[in-house]
Amino acid sequence: MVNRARWGKSERCPKQSQVGYKCKLARKLLVSLMRSTAANKTSVKLDILHERRKRNLVHQLKKMSHKEILTTVETCLDILEVSLEEPYQGQRRLLRVESSQEEAESRIYKVKSLVDRLTNDTKDSVQHLHEVMAELMSKVTMLIRTLNAGGNNTRVTSPQSFRAPEPHCYRGARDAKDLKNFLFDIEHE
Known part of the structure; x- marks a missing residue:
């Protein structure tokens, strides 16, 4: 009755402290059982469905001819x-x-x-x-x-250093044989 005076509610169970602990334990066990049964419900439903089908098939077969x-x-x-x-x-x-x-x-x-x-x-x-x-x-x-060390070695020799053969044996004579000999000598030098 102490609880009623404090909160305005009556006690449900006079030994509430002991019962409350047992109720909590029972509630936890019940919740775990409910979860496991929820998981097993589908397999149970399938088993029930198979049993019903078997019964219906047997019942239908009894009514049928061979x-x-x-x-x-x-x-x-x-x-x-x-x-x-x-x-x-x-x-x-x-x-x-x-x-x-x-x-x-x-x-x-x-x-x-x-x-x-x-x-x-x-x-x-x-x-x-x-x-x-x-x-x-x-x-x-x-x-x-x-090229840098050799300087300007790449120049072509100047035309002044070119020495043409002088026609000393021709000497102005207009003989064709002398002219041929002169040209032959120039070609073979």
């Missing part, structure tokens, strides 16, 4: 065969997908190896071109040094 039962069983077998074939079709599709995946992986591996080989070939070609360029640069540098 021919009707035979056709019904054949229909059920056909449906069962089709439903059993579906996983095999899925398995075949899965095998095809796996084989195409393996083929794609092998192609990827081939492409990677080709890219690696081409990369190495390109690196080798670039290295060779660098070596050739370094060699040519050294030759050009050597030519520039030679």
